[in-house]
Amino acid sequence: MSKITKVVSLALILCISLSAYAARAPKSAVFGSAHDFKTQLGGASYTLCNFCHIAHKFGSAPTGPGYLLWNHTLSNVSTYGVYTSDSMRSTPTELGGQLTVSNLCLSCHDGTVAINSWYEAQAGSNFQPLPQGTLFSSEAGIARDLTKQHPVNFVYPDATTAAAIGMQPAADLNSVDGNGNVPLFAGRMQCATCHDAHAGPSSGAHLFFRAFPSTPAQTLTGSSCVYCHL
Numbered sequence: 492m493s494k495i496t497k498v499v500s501l502a503l504i505l506c507i508s509l510s511a512y513a514a515r516a517p518k519s520a521v522f523g524s525a526h527d528f529k530t531q532l533g534g535a536s537y538t539l540c541n542f543c544h545i546a547h548k549f550g551s552a553p554t555g556p557g558y559l560l561w562n563h564t565l566s567n568v569s570t571y572g573v574y575t576s577d578s579m580r581s582t583p584t585e586l587g588g589q590l591t592v593s594n595l596c597l598s599c600h601d602g603t604v605a606i607n608s609w610y611e612a613q614a615g616s617n618f619q620p621l622p623q624g625t626l627f628s629s630e631a632g633i634a635r636d637l638t639k640q641h642p643v644n645f646v647y648p649d650a651t652t653a654a655a656i657g658m659q660p661a662a663d664l665n666s667v668d669g670n671g672n673v674p675l676f677a678g679r680m681q682c683a684t685c686h687d688a689h690a691g692p693s694s695g696a697h698l699f700f701r702a703f704p705s706t707p708a709q710t711l712t713g714s715s716c717v718y719c720h721l
Contacts, residue, residue: 515672515702516687516694524691526699532607532621543595543688545611555610558590564608565590565598571635574642580652583645586637593643593681596688600634602627643681657721667719668704685715 521527522539529539545562548555556565573583586593598604605624607613612620634640647653647667650660662669664678674684690696703715 516690516696518689520691520694520696521689522691523693524689524699526688526691528606532613532626533615541611541613542607542609545609548611552611556590559592559595561595562609562611563595563598564604564610565594566601566603568597568601568603568635571597571601572638573644574638574640576642578656579642579645580648580656581645583637583642586644589644591644591679591681592676592683596682596686597634599628602633602635641685643684645680646678647675647680659719659721670704672701673703673718 518540523530525531526543527539528542532542541562543563544560545552546560548557548562555561569587571586573585575582586597599606606626606628607621608624612623615621637643647661648656648658652658653660659667661667661675661678664675665671666675667673667684675681676683685701686699687694687696687701688699690699690701694702696702700715703709703718706718708717708721709715
């Protein structure tokens, strides 16, 4: 292999690697987004991350889940229902009473828990605790009935099943694309498969939608749906 060929090959590898990474929004993209509660609530928390996550839950904080160091109060809804379809080959599992990444989303988006409801209270610009339990999402109840929503919390079909129903086969248990841009969680599709809670204006995301790998079908239709649905 000539030196020029090697240089070109390395450049291509670098471009591919960078483009794969660029599809994922950096965590800092949450600044100024609808999930930037430090700005929305007029609070001066130690970090805007603390409205959803907390590095240390101290003794003063009520007991809360350790999953992803979550700091927002979870919903106690026992039944959301599950989506059904003749084309489904994997039945979604009821999310009520579970602890998955989708339940973290639902703790705000099922409309039953206030946005400012935390396990570890947050301080305002005057260093006093911000009031809790008073602000509810304008989207209250949008995800209260999951029988009418795109299914989540189901095992993504294996390669054979995916081919039979016109789906993109998953590269591995962690993502459909193999680079983590379309993530799976222990092989399951969750809300965060399509939506990135940290995406925002700086990443060009609309409704926190992920930047799916580009395909000719997407270019033709203008839809990311056809990445998974062939």
